[in-house]
Amino acid sequence: MKHFYQSEVKPYLITKSLNPENQETPIHFLNGDLVDEKLFYRRNHFSYPNFSSSFYFLPIVGLVHTPRTFSIQDLYSLPSRSIKMVLECSGDKRGLFEPKLFGEQWEKGAISQGIWKGVSLRTLLEHTGLVNSAKEFVFEAYDYGERPDSDSIFNFSRSLPIEKALEPDTIIAYEYNNQPIPFKHGFPLRLIVPGWYGMASVKWLKKITVIDKEFNGPFQTIDYVYYPNKENDNGKFPVTTVHVNSTIQYPLNSQLLHKGTYMIKGIAWTGNGRISKVEISIDDGQTWETCQLASAANKYSWISWNYKWEAVKKGEYTIKSKATDSQGNVQPSEPFWNRKGYGYNAIEKINVKVE
């Protein structure tokens, strides 16, 4: 027997499903602004793929002048780019829609942040050239399986329009937080598309194909589409850029507090430029104050914010946070309802009671 001086207490991923593995980040219990791979949310469509990384090569084919197959060593030898950025699942906060939507009930933790390092896709294209008629890039992954709406087997595949694919910050990443990308997050190579929701950042890259039309794979044309109507597909449009958003990390929703001074804290992020302002309300949105931002706002990364609150009076409080970005986007009072529940970014809201 022994002394117990310290008992380690730590948060874990929050299990949403195990097959495929979908687990979210315990966003309220993070320290720092780089999320360790152990707490980085996992979002999969299929079982994890089996492939040999010993014989791993990434081909770029289709409408290029010189199709090429890149080894990982090839990538290491090219100029690199490191990007600290939010990766957010487009289903993040789906569980907050009222009435409830069906599907994975993500709460507020289908989001993480870290530093991805790799080579700009446009740098690779200097080695292959690009045919004039090129319109989209299709990124095929190693993971595959049946979709419930079809008897066919699909690999996970997504496309990018040429303009987005050629942005210097669209990279083929080989490191996460200065380590090889963890297998569950796309080892050895993952497409990273800053500013877009996570479905665009294809894991376990198998092949890149340049085509002259719009790609119509099911993860492009059935899933990851906003359907504004419950009963039909009218007005649908694709999920792309991350919406301006914020989350209160402390206090917790429904927390019982006692009179005292509290540092309310949270994060805010956007796929459009930078966060320019975070406001907070303690009185359910009647009055708003500006929060302190913990650092200068950077493109792609979340910003931590805080607000010192003197809880002097007993009672119930509805606390809200509202972020604005440099393109003038503001979190709306109500979420944009869409049938599959993507892109939730209504003003953040929690209730607490001071006793």
Place this chain on the structure above:
Amino acid sequence: MKHFYQSEVKPYLITKSLNPENQETPIHFLNGDLVDEKLFYRRNHFSYPNFSSSFYFLPIVGLVHTPRTFSIQDLYSLPSRSIKMVLECSGDKRGLFEPKLFGEQWEKGAISQGIWKGVSLRTLLEHTGLVNSAKEFVFEAYDYGERPDSDSIFNFSRSLPIEKALEPDTIIAYEYNNQPIPFKHGFPLRLIVPGWYGMASVKWLKKITVIDKEFNGPFQTIDYVYYPNKENDNGKFPVTTVHVNSTIQYPLNSQLLHKGTYMIKGIAWTGNGRISKVEISIDDGQTWETCQLASAANKYSWISWNYKWEAVKKGEYTIKSKATDSQGNVQPSEPFWNRKGYGYNAIEKINVKVE
């Protein structure tokens, strides 16, 4: 680099707070009916205690003829009793109350099950005797701290009336699932009170004192009390026996399903005798069918149940489960509202959509 043939996928505890540590069992993702310590919910009032288990002794004092101090070896040498049983926090399912109550937002996982082994308290009392005026047993634990409603420091302490304390199944446990009790669950000795909510099963036992009146510590008279009124304490009464209850483990709430045959499964338990029946409804309670029970019902332990559902028609379904115990208790349609949110046991309900 290497092949990836298998990537381990496993559930974790669900973090509710870290200081003190409160984490719940991922009840929907359990295998088997003995919960591993890693997935056993953790519920604390204070930081983990520091004490030396090398000099550990358990005194029984107060209204006994011969006060005695028992070593762990003393306990090992006495006749033992093993009990497979549910331990459920009285705040389990608090998060389901509508409107929301304040306090720890336990979902459906503040419950676990395993085999506790130890010595009946009444066996220890054969060595101390008991004074006639004895009325309650007070169990003091090593964990302590400030309560937000007071400036004093309290150890966690709870009492049992003499009748409950002397039931043969009330044991001083030293093993959980055939191993020494994990530190976070009360090592080296934990009081185990089958049939009562978890607050009665005091961890890290420090001392047992027999008294001739009602104990009035704050975890007895302020917390763990049902307050039926929002604004006053009228009609309050203590939290004791576990209510008859059930949980649907599969499918998940808000899950999207496709036409097919599903095995709906769950657990049911009670602190009153045995589970005698579990019924299920697929049509929001209009019609009920009897579920298959996976084994004979035992006192104290949960029973697994299942029901084969042919989901042949598209649409939204409200699935309910309702358990009945051998004393005739049935889960109610509505939860018993009480200000601190204890003992939730309304009919279990989930919504799914078949596409």
